[in-house]
Amino acid sequence: MRIRTARLVKCSRLAHPLIGCLILILIGQTAGAFTDPNPLQPPDTSSPRSTLNGFIDNMNRAYRKSLDTGYKNETVHAFLDRSIECLDLSEIAPNLVQDFGNESALLLKEIFDRIQLPPVNEIPDKKVVASQGLTSWTVPQTAIKIVKIEKGPRKDEFLFSTGTVDRIREFYEKVRHLPYKPGASVQAYEDYIYGPGPMIPQRLIRILPGWAKIGIYDQALWQWFGFFTTLILGGLVSSLVFRWTQPRKTGEDQSAESATISGWSWRKLIFPGILTLLPFLTHHVLDEQINITGTVLKFTKIFLRTIFVVASGWIIIIIGNGIAETIISSKRIFIKTIDANLVRLITRLVTIILFFVLLWNTTDYLGLSLTAVFASAGIVGLGIALAARETLANFFGGISIFLDRPFKSGDYIVLDSGERGEVVGVGLRSTRILTRDDIQISIPNSLITNTKIINESAPQPRFRVRIKVGVAYGTNVEQAESILLSIAQNNNLVAPVPEPRVRFRNFGESSLDLELLCWAHRPEYRGRLTHNLNHQIYKAFDAADIQIPFPQRDIHLQQDINNSE
Numbered sequence: 001m002r003i004r005t006a007r008l009v010k011c012s013r014l015a016h017p018l019i020g021c022l023i024l025i026l027i028g029q030t031a032g033a034f035t036d037p038n039p040l041q042p043p044d045t046s047s048p049r050s051t052l053n054g055f056i057d058n059m060n061r062a063y064r065k066s067l068d069t070g071y072k073n074e075t076v077h078a079f080l081d082r083s084i085e086c087l088d089l090s091e092i093a094p095n096l097v098q099d100f101g102n103e104s105a106l107l108l109k110e111i112f113d114r115i116q117l118p119p120v121n122e123i124p125d126k127k128v129v130a131s132q133g134l135t136s137w138t139v140p141q142t143a144i145k146i147v148k149i150e151k152g153p154r155k156d157e158f159l160f161s162t163g164t165v166d167r168i169r170e171f172y173e174k175v176r177h178l179p180y181k182p183g184a185s186v187q188a189y190e191d192y193i194y195g196p197g198p199m200i201p202q203r204l205i206r207i208l209p210g211w212a213k214i215g216i217y218d219q220a221l222w223q224w225f226g227f228f229t230t231l232i233l234g235g236l237v238s239s240l241v242f243r244w245t246q247p248r249k250t251g252e253d254q255s256a257e258s259a260t261i262s263g264w265s266w267r268k269l270i271f272p273g274i275l276t277l278l279p280f281l282t283h284h285v286l287d288e289q290i291n292i293t294g295t296v297l298k299f300t301k302i303f304l305r306t307i308f309v310v311a312s313g314w315i316i317i318i319i320g321n322g323i324a325e326t327i328i329s330s331k332r333i334f335i336k337t338i339d340a341n342l343v344r345l346i347t348r349l350v351t352i353i354l355f356f357v358l359l360w361n362t363t364d365y366l367g368l369s370l371t372a373v374f375a376s377a378g379i380v381g382l383g384i385a386l387a388a389r390e391t392l393a394n395f396f397g398g399i400s401i402f403l404d405r406p407f408k409s410g411d412y413i414v415l416d417s418g419e420r421g422e423v424v425g426v427g428l429r430s431t432r433i434l435t436r437d438d439i440q441i442s443i444p445n446s447l448i449t450n451t452k453i454i455n456e457s458a459p460q461p462r463f464r465v466r467i468k469v470g471v472a473y474g475t476n477v478e479q480a481e482s483i484l485l486s487i488a489q490n491n492n493l494v495a496p497v498p499e500p501r502v503r504f505r506n507f508g509e510s511s512l513d514l515e516l517l518c519w520a521h522r523p524e525y526r527g528r529l530t531h532n533l534n535h536q537i538y539k540a541f542d543a544a545d546i547q548i549p550f551p552q553r554d555i556h557l558q559q560d561i562n563n564s565e
Helices: 005-013 015-031 048-069 073-082 094-112 128-134 163-165 168-175 188-194 202-206 222-246 252-262 266-289 294-329 341-366 369-374 378-386 389-404 475-488 525-544
Strands: 136-138 145-148 158-160 412-414 420-426 429-433 441-446 463-471 501-507 512-520
Touching: 048 073, 048 094, 048 145, 048 158, 048 188, 073 094, 094 168, 094 188, 094 294, 136 188, 163 168, 222 266, 266 294, 389 420, 389 429, 389 441, 463 475, 463 525, 475 501, 475 512, 475 525, 512 525
Parallel strands: none
Antiparallel strands: 136 145, 145 158, 412 420, 420 429, 429 441, 463 512, 501 512
């Protein structure tokens, strides 16, 4: 790469050095004073002549201004933008339009600076377009076309065609060996792709050895060095932030910290938050300062955008979970009327929708179209839907559980197959219950919505406990009933409402059958309450000398007189 100043000196080697200096001064003054009088006025693209002339004029202005300031300058960009408006970039991804447009405009300028263009009066103007109904014009002896746009926001404008834009690098490679025409912008494209941004001093690049300015895949070696250095630094920052945000379990703080970190914490936002900022910073350094261009910049942008999307989705999920947990754990909310799983389901659905919107906008930004993907799915989509019918059935089964609410998290249910346990979670695919043996059972929602479920916690969380006990015939029944009621009323596991009661059920074969009826506060207390009551009843009856008979038979033997003789 030739340095800009050195090239100007070479171009101005005249008979006397003073004349060369005067030319340099005049060029500098012209470039410095060259401003756009109407910065908001779009270029004239009403005919092939106005489009071609406007493009060349704005590119010459941009080049002259860049001799002083480099291409990373607002004035230069203003002229470049007006030149780019002469190109049809409708098929280029929005995030690549600016950089792709700059490079395409400079490559086209390099081509025009090497080939012979027809005289201005031979290029169709507005009158020719109106009289002949002209819709396209091709630069003579080339495949470069200027066409009339038939639809869209730029309808009826004449722009360099999308085919020309797509093949512009191919055209450049075919003519780059040709010499420049007199007065051409020498090596304007190389100045753009090999020059640094405003934060990197131009003199620093000029003093680099020649090998550092060798171009490989449209990047100088010093740019490759800056490219990999920037990516490595970004990776190191991400790694350090990730390690810093991880929990540290040391000494006495281990249990407390584990309890804090294992739950939801806003600290979880730090790492994905940094990941959303790093792509923008990295892109700024690579594009605006190191000036990475071409295909390398294109794929780098896609890579950085992917990181941004993943990190943004991560943040959406974390915030959604945080909002759900905040609502669930808030003491200001009458939580008994709110199913925690319903809150989680709603936040997850909102999270999925937000993530889908983010993905939709990103694919559109990258020039992809999810609409086209969905539209072209066709039979494949139908096949996938059929293959996933069980998953869809489970999903809608989960929705029906939340809408019908036969049970909720924390309820004790008994399945039709006999399993009994506490509902610990209702998800989009399955419902999980924890049995009293601490075994978790997962039941597909499509199955659980089509079977009989006994909810022991509804409509009230109390659970009725029945204790059957028999006393011997001859026992004072009132005394036995009083003892049973007293035991139930003094047990902390027994709910005071409804009040405990005793029923005299039967005259049994061996006993008078009594039954103590009381209610446990919750269904899970049933086993413990039964155990406690049985212990206390046995001790109380023994102390009151009340017998609890076991089944017995009286056998009477009668002697047979006839046989005895």
